[in-house]
Structure formats: C-alpha cells, structure tokens
Amino acid sequence: MSVRVRFAPSPTGFLHIGGLRTALYNYLFARHNGGKFILRIEDTDQSRYVENAEQDIIDSLEWTGMVIDEGPGKGGDFGPYRQSERKDLYHKYAKQLVEEGHAYYAFDTVDEIEEMRERLKKSGNPSPKYDAITRQSMKNSLTLPQDEVKKRLDAGEEYVVRLKVPRRETVKFEDEIRGVVSFDTDGLDDQVLVKSDGMPTYHLANVVDDHTMEITHVIRGEEWLSSAPKHILLYNAFGWEPPTLAHLPLIMSPSGGKLSKRKAETEGIPINTKDYISGHYESDALVNFLAYLGWSPGDDSEIHDMKSLSELFTLDRVSKGGAVFNHKKLMWYNENYIREHSIAELMPGVKELVEAEGFEIPSDEFLTKVIELLHERVSKVDEFVSMGAFFFEAPETYDEKAVKKWKDDSPVILKTYRDKIEALPDEKFEAVTLKDKIKETIEEHEVGFGKLMMPLRLAVSGQGFGPELTPALELIGKQESLDRIDTIIEKLA
RNA sequence: GCCGCGUUCGUCUAGGGGUCCAGGACGCCGCCCUUUCACGGCGGUAGCACGGGUUCAAAUCCCGUACGCGGUACCA
Numbered sequence: 001m002s003v004r005v006r007f008a009p010s011p012t013g014f015l016h017i018g019g020l021r022t023a024l025y026n027y028l029f030a031r032h033n034g035g036k037f038i039l040r041i042e043d044t045d046q047s048r049y050v051e052n053a054e055q056d057i058i059d060s061l062e063w064t065g066m067v068i069d070e071g072p073g074k075g076g077d078f079g080p081y082r083q084s085e086r087k088d089l090y091h092k093y094a095k096q097l098v099e100e101g102h103a104y105y106a107f108d109t110v111d112e113i114e115e116m117r118e119r120l121k122k123s124g125n126p127s128p129k130y131d132a133i134t135r136q137s138m139k140n141s142l143t144l145p146q147d148e149v150k151k152r153l154d155a156g157e158e159y160v161v162r163l164k165v166p167r168r169e170t171v172k173f174e175d176e177i178r179g180v181v182s183f184d185t186d187g188l189d190d191q192v193l194v195k196s197d198g199m200p201t202y203h204l205a206n207v208v209d210d211h212t213m214e215i216t217h218v219i220r221g222e223e224w225l226s227s228a229p230k231h232i233l234l235y236n237a238f239g240w241e242p243p244t245l246a247h248l249p250l251i252m253s254p255s256g257g258k259l260s261k262r263k264a265e266t267e268g269i270p271i272n273t274k275d276y277i278s279g280h281y282e283s284d285a286l287v288n289f290l291a292y293l294g295w296s297p298g299d300d301s302e303i304h305d306m307k308s309l310s311e312l313f314t315l316d317r318v319s320k321g322g323a324v325f326n327h328k329k330l331m332w333y334n335e336n337y338i339r340e341h342s343i344a345e346l347m348p349g350v351k352e353l354v355e356a357e358g359f360e361i362p363s364d365e366f367l368t369k370v371i372e373l374l375h376e377r378v379s380k381v382d383e384f385v386s387m388g389a390f391f392f393e394a395p396e397t398y399d400e401k402a403v404k405k406w407k408d409d410s411p412v413i414l415k416t417y418r419d420k421i422e423a424l425p426d427e428k429f430e431a432v433t434l435k436d437k438i439k440e441t442i443e444e445h446e447v448g449f450g451k452l453m454m455p456l457r458l459a460v461s462g463q464g465f466g467p468e469l470t471p472a473l474e475l476i477g478k479q480e481s482l483d484r485i486d487t488i489i490e491k492l493a
Numbered sequence: 494g495c496c497g498c499g500u501u502c503g504u505c506u507a508g509g510g511g512u513c514c515a516g517g518a519c520g521c522c523g524c525c526c527u528u529u530c531a532c533g534g535c536g537g538u539a540g541c542a543c544g545g546g547u548u549c550a551a552a553u554c555c556c557g558u559a560c561g562c563g564g565u566a567c568c569a
Binding site for chain 1: 494500505520528529531533547559561564565566567568
C-alpha cells in the first residue's frame with residue numbers, strides 16, 4: 001500500500017512553528033516513501049474558527065516549499081478536505097456506532113456533568129469521569145427507557161454521542177517513535193464523539209477521516225499521545241485497521257514547557273510562520289533548522305535542503321525528548337544559506353527590499369557590487385539594506401559607539417587622506433589606489449591603521465562596522481566620498 | 494492528584510554492552526588571517542540526572558527515585 005500522510009491543523013490562528021515542523025516531518029516522510037502529502041482542515045470547533053487561518057496555512061506551506069498533493073483548493077479523490085464539509089459522514093458513522101452498541105446518546109447538560117464531577121470529588125474521587133460506572137447514574141440511552149430516548153430525539157432535544165469505553169481493558173499500540181505504549185481504559189472518559197451543536201469532536205472526525213482518506217501513517221505532536229487509546233478504541237469499534245502512529249517530541253521554549261505563543265513572544269522568538277516570512281528569513285534555513293529539531297540523519301552533516309532531507313528522513317531517527325528552540329542556531333543556518341545563494345539568486349529579494357526603503361538604485365551592476373561587498377557579513381537579507389543603506393544615501397546620523405573612536409587627531413588625519421584622494425584623477429579612484437593612499441597617510445602621520453580607518457568608515461557609512469572600505473569608496477564615487485568626509489569633519493571637529 | 498511519555502556538553506544531537514577517560518554542530522572563550530569590523534582557519538570550554546542491580550565489562554540492558562514535559566473538556 002502506498003504511503004499517505006496528512007497534516008491536519010485547526011484553523012484557529014496563524015500556522016505556528018510547531019505546526020510547521022509537524023507538517024515538515026509528514027512531508028519529508030511522504031516524499032521519502034514516494035507517498036502523498038495531504039492537507040486537511042480540522043475546523044470542527046466553530047467557536048475558535050479564525051477567518052484567514054486556512055489561507056495562512058496554505059501560504060506558509062508554500063513558502064517553505066512543501067507541495068500539497070491533496071487538500072482544500074487543491075482537490076483530490078478523497079475530499080472534501082475540510083471537516084466542516086464532511087458532517088454527514090461523521091453522523092453516519094456515529095449512528096452506526098450507536099446501533100452496534102459501541103456508543104450511546106447522552107442528554108445531560110454541561111451543568112449536570114459538572115455537578116456529578118463535583119459531587120464525586122467531594123466524596124473522595126480525585127478525578128471523576130463520565131465512565132462505565134458513572135454513566136449508570138446519568139441521563140443517556142443506556143439508562144433511559146428506549147421510548148423515552150426516542151421521544152427526546154424526536155423532540156429535537158440536545159444530545160451528544162459518547163463512546164462506550166469498556167472497563168478494565170488495556171489498550172496497547174506500537175508507536176513508531178516510542179515503541180509499545182499501553183493505557184488502561186479505566187483512566188478514560190466516555191469520550192464525546194458528536195457535540196450538541198452537531199459537530200464531531202476531533203477524535204471521531206480524525207478517525208473517520210484518516211480511515212476514509214486511507215491515511216497510512218499518523219505523524220503528529222506528542223500532545224496527542226494520551227488521546228491515542230481513544231482512537232484505537234474507535235478503530236476497533238469500527239472494525240478498521242488503525243494507521244501506524246508516530247508521536248513527535250514537542251518543541252520547547254528556552255525557559256521550559258511547550259513553546260507557546262505567549263512564551264515565544266516574551267522570549268523574542270517569532271512564533272508564526274508568517275513572522276519568518278515578513279522577517280525575511282531564508283525558508284531553506286528555517287526548514288533545515290526545524291528538521292534538525294528532533295531529528296538527525298545520524299552523521300555529522302548539518303546542511304541539507306528539502307530534497308536532500310527527503311532522501312534522508314526516516315521516523316526511526318526522530319528523537320523522543322522535547323527539543324528547545326534555539327534562535328541563534330537558526331540564525332547560523334540563515335547565514336549559511338545566504339552565503340550559499342549566488343548574487344543572482346539574492347538579487348531580486350534585495351532589490352525589492354532596497355526599493356521598499358525608498359532608495360534609488362543607480363543600476364543593476366551597482367546593486368550587484370553592493371551585494372558582493374556585503375555577502376559575507378550579512379546573516380539575514382534585510383541586513384543588506386540596514387548595513388548597506390550608505391551605498392545609496394549619505395548617513396544622516398553617526399553610530400554613537402563608533403563616534404567614541406573619533407579622536408582629536410581624527411580631523412587632521414582624515415583631511416590629509418581627503419586631499420590625497422581629491423588629487424586622484426577619476427580613473428584612478430579605485431580600491432587599490434585608495435588603499436595605497438591610506439597607507440601613505442598613516443605613514444605620514446605615524447599612526448596605526450585604525451586611526452584613519454575608523455573615522456573614514458564612520459564618515460562614509462555612519463557605522464563602526466561594514467564591508468571592505470576602499471571598494472565601497474570606489475562604488476560611491478569620488479565626489480560623494482569627498483562630500484561625506486567634509487561633512488563629518490565639519491560636524492565632529 | 495491520576496495516567497502517559499521523556500532525561501548524553503548551556504542548546505540541538507551522535508552513540509543502543511567492550512573500538513567512548515563519549516563524537517559533531519550552535520553558543521561562548523582564545524589564537525591566526527585581514528595594519529579596521531566581519532568572513533575564514535586553528536584550538537579550547539563543557540555532558541552520560543541519581544541510586545541499585547545484571548555482566549568479566551553499562552552512556553548503552555533491568556528496577557526504583559528524582560526531575561521535566563504532555564494529557565486529564567461538548568479545544569484541537
């Protein structure tokens with residue numbers, strides 16, 4: 001049977017980094033095995049539905065380079081791919097379960113259940129459940145006479161469908177990542193399958209969909225591990241073969257705990273995929289970084305693109321423990337990918353950013369040189385703009401820390417250099433010559449290299465760091481360079 | 494509380510009885526290169542949670558403890 005996996009997010013917000021990683025592992029697994037990657041939207045909780053979430057999920061996956069084989073908008077033989085559009089299916093199967101004695105109707109109100117739990121807690125049961133024991137004293141089709149049940153149903157009274165969880169049974173299954181996991185059914189609630197608003201719960205919809213969509217492997221976050229026995233019980237009740245289960249370790253916050261939106265924000269970690277898009281991260285870098293958060297190929301390699309990751313990825317190399325998100329390592333990956341990209345590849349993106357800042361780009365050759373000069377020192381594309389702004393416009397302010405290196409003798413030394421390069425014929429205004437003039441100047445003044453370099457860099461760029469200086473001067477041009485030197489002498493002398 | 498799952502350098506991880514006084518990467522520190530800042534090169538720092546077994550031999554297998562995380566809803 002060919003491999004079919006699904007990524008099944010709920011559209012309750014923007015796609016966050018944890019969800020993206022789950023999607024990635026599913027995608028990699030599908031590609032590795034020549035299978036299909038399916039997107040299914042689990043929109044069964046109408047109260048948490050967020051309007052643009054679905055589009056955000058699709059856009060995010062596209063940005064990272066994951067290609068959806070089947071899904072909403074995309075189509076496929078197993079649609080519809082939104083759970084809200086499959087309601088009839090769930091009802092059909094829920095009904096079947098009731099008829100076969102695996103589930104039952106329950107008419108208790110939320111308050112009544114709450115009251116039952118409170119009462120039991122007081123009498124010494126620390127974790128009361130709606131289970132094989134307590135259901136006997138509740139209002140449901142197991143305790144009510146048949147005609148009464150029918151009457152309530154016909155009258156349109158609100159009800160839920162609950163799974164009839166057997167007592168004293170052990171549910172065992174083999175998790176691809178964790179090995180054999182077992183649970184006792186006595187710890188389980190009679191899980192609600194159909195809510196009173198007519199929507200299925202995750203558990204029912206999930207099992208029905210995975211089966212009818214012929215999903216072979218369910219790869220999801222560890223937060224689902226505790227629900228897995230409920231799902232196994234459901235597969236058994238239907239008489240279906242469960243798919244292979246694999247529960248992924250969670251992505252943790254540096255301060256501990258699952259990386260949540262709130263925690264990420266206070267720790268300065270972008271949490272949503274769209275933040276990485278708008279933050280100008282390299283998608284290859286994010287993918288590479290995320291792939292290694294809980295998985296490794298087993299050798300010493302670190303850099304792999306999507307294609308290479310697909311070839312290497314197997315579930316048995318996924319680790320079991322949670323993985324802490326390390327933003328510095330992400331930045332290292334990002335830097336790496338920028339270096340690996342050619343100037344031509346970088347060009348369109350940088351151009352767009354430079355133009356967005358309102359800078360005039362003299363020519364493509366000019367921009368090419370700017371990118372060349374900055375290529376080795378930038379770790380994110382937007383830094384081409386922040387670090388390279390001075391190529392397009394004279395600095396308006398000078399970096400405070402760098403200004404501290406401006407000494408009393410700076411104006412004289414700078415002036416000497418200024419006059420030397422002013423005397424240069426235009427065709428000689430080039431990096432090598434400009435560098436020779438620097439040497440001449442410091443020799444004349446008997447000072448170190450930095451004595452001229454720092455003030456000169458400050459004059460030209462307004463910063464204390466940046467690309468190689470003399471090629472930058474050449475690019476900016478003679479007149480502009482002289483003007484900038486004059487300006488700083490006037491301002492700081 | 495109960496149930497489940499975890500635990501190798503600060504972080505991500507390799508390693509699955511002897512080849513490990515534990516390897517790689519990020520970070521951090523130092524040196525070299527560059528008469529600047531970076532890049533790069535070289536080197537260093539630092540870890541098998543703890544306690545019992547099993548075994549000639551344990552980071553590796555078993556048990557327990559501790560700690561962490563997840564779940565415990567008509568949320569997913």
